[in-house]
Amino acid sequence: MDRFSQAGANDWTISEGLDKFTAVPDRSLFCSRCGNDNDLSGSRLSLYLKDDQTLCVQNVIAYENNQSSCYRCNRILEGFYENVVQPSVTRLDVAAELTHEEISLHDVVGPELAALLDKFSRLANKSTGSSHPCDRKSWYDFILAAHSSGTHLNTDLLVHTLEEQGWPAETARDLGAEFEFGMTLLGYRAGKCPAGGPAPR
Numbered sequence: 312m313d314r315f316s317q318a319g320a321n322d323w324t325i326s327e328g329l330d331k332f333t334a335v336p337d338r339s340l341f342c343s344r345c346g347n348d349n350d351l352s353g354s355r356l357s358l359y360l361k362d363d364q365t366l367c368v369q370n371v372i373a374y375e376n377n378q379s380s381c382y383r384c385n386r387i388l389e390g391f392y393e394n395v396v397q398p399s400v401t402r403l404d405v406a407a408e409l410t411h412e413e414i415s416l417h418d419v420v421g422p423e424l425a426a427l428l429d430k431f432s433r434l435a436n437k438s439t440g441s442s443h444p445c446d447r448k449s450w451y452d453f454i455l456a457a458h459s460s461g462t463h464l465n466t467d468l469l470v471h472t473l474e475e476q477g478w479p480a481e482t483a484r485d486l487g488a489e490f491e492f493g494m495t496l497l498g499y500r501a502g503k504c505p506a507g508g509p510a511p512r
Contacts, residue, residue, distance in 0.1 A: 314399035314400075315395050315396070315399050317399075318394070318395045318396075318398045318399045319391075319394065319395040322394070323391075323395060354371070354372060354383075354387045355370070355371070355372045356368060356370075356371050356387060356388070356391055357369040357370045357371075359463055361463070367463075368388060368391075369463055369465065370465055371384040371387055371388050372384070388409070389409070392407070392409045414468070415472070416428065416464070416468055416469065416472040419462070419463075419464055419465075419468065420457065420460075420462050420464055421460075421462075423456070423460075424453065424456055424457055424460060424462060424464075427449070427452055427453040427456055428453050428469075428472070429476075430449055431446065431449040431450050431452075431453055432473065432476040432477075432478070433476075434446070434449065435449065435450070437477060437478050437479065437482065438479075438482075440482050440485055440486055440489075441486060441489060450486070450489075451493075454489075454490055454493040454494065454497075455497070457490075457494065458493070458494055458497040458498070464490075466487045466488075466490060466491050467487075469486075469487050469490055470483045470484055470486070470487040473486055473487070
């Protein structure tokens, strides 16, 4: 993180202490100016430790009239990779990889968790969300497994996946909010989120 801060000193600032208020501790970098791309000012890039040897990008938000686009998010990620990550790992025994611009939920959570979500999505009544007791059980099974695995699943990706699986957009957003709340509550129970702290974004 010190190397990242030095390499991006002119364009990036590190926000400290966010790990105190999130269910998934992270170190978040905010883009004040990405090179000469002033239209990307204010963008946020969040990092987290996937394991003790792997640092990953958790989320990228490239603000433009309060909206993000895949194109803009990819631009900010590419800029961070080229201008901060690559210079930082020079002469270190570290590998840096920029993955494909599109990623699926299966890529993030792996086959076992993806299968649990598929089971819920396939059998649940898509007009009632998780309200039916049988559907609620399979939905909670997915949330508990996601928390137990330590998987860092972005809520937007979950909602997008549910919509692709045939869920109405509003119901998919409701399920995304339930997932986020469930992860926050389980994180609090495990001592990873202080009482009274804001919910993760």
